[in-house]
Amino acid sequence: MYFSPEQISLTRQAFVDAEMMTRRFFSVDQDEKKLHRYDIKTRAFLEKHEICDGTFAHLCKYEFSPQQGKDKNEGEPDFFYRICLQDNVILDAVKRANSFVRLSPLLLYVATHELVHVIRFARGEGNFYAVGDEKTSEEEKVHRITRTLLKPMADTDMNLVLDCFSDQYRVQPFQ
Numbered sequence: 434m435y436f437s438p439e440q441i442s443l444t445r446q447a448f449v450d451a452e453m454m455t456r457r458f459f460s461v462d463q464d465e466k467k468l469h470r471y472d473i474k475t476r477a478f479l480e481k482h483e484i485c486d487g488t489f490a491h492l493c494k495y496e497f498s499p500q501q502g503k504d505k506n507e508g509e510p511d512f513f514y515r516i517c518l519q520d521n522v523i524l525d526a527v528k529r530a531n532s533f534v535r536l537s538p539l540l541l542y543v544a545t546h547e548l549v550h551v552i553r554f555a556r557g558e559g560n561f562y563a564v565g566d567e568k569t570s571e572e573e574k575v576h577r578i579t580r581t582l583l584k585p586m587a588d589t590d591m592n593l594v595l596d597c598f599s600d601q602y603r604v605q606p607f608q
Contacts, residue, residue: 434521435477443537444518444544448473451544454582459552469555470513471548476520483517489526489543491517492550494561514554516547538591542598546579 436444455461461469476484485491493515523543527536550571553559559571580595587595 434524436475436518436520436524440520440524440536441475444473444475444540447537447540447544448548450541451548454545455548455552458578458582459556461552469551471516471551472513473516473518475518479517483515485517485519486522489519489523489539490547491519492547492561493517494554514551516544516551518543534593534597535590538588538594541591542579542583542594545582546575549575549578549582 456466474483483491483493494512495515496512523536523539527534527539550559553571553575554561559574560567563571576598580598583591583595
């Protein structure tokens with residue numbers, strides 16, 4: 434299952450909205466914005482190692498070397514993050530919810546959650562390579578921040594999504 438053109442449009446809008454919220458929350462200025470390099474791909478465009486069934490999104494970190502003959506700009510990172518959306522898992526969750534959970538608010542949750550990770554990792558506030566309890570702790574922090582960002586704008590549809598990921602009804606964390 435892959436996103437349709439209409440669903441890709443909803444995804445783009447979710448990331449635009451999530452980026453505005455996360456930049457405001459973390460007070461990201463124009464200079465710092467350059468440091469948060471990321472891209473987004475849907476399942477149709479993922480490499481085999483970027484596919485992670487059972488999660489809505491998988492965050493990958495890629496390192497690169499500056500091109501020969503070009504000076505690296507000072508302060509520019511030598512890595513970027515790829516947010517790998519797992520269309521099939523997202524669409525299956527909406528389908529299993531029998532129309533109770535709509536795609537738009539779920540995409541906004543996923544986008545916000547992943548962008549919070551990107552900013553925290555880029556700033557060194559979280560460890561991308563964490564395992565075990567440290568990874569669980571990071572997921573809980575990111576989940577709390579995501580809820581804080583989305584709660585003020587929550588309507589009935591978003592509240593359903595937030596309830597699905599509340600501490601009381603905790604499901605497997607995003608990756």
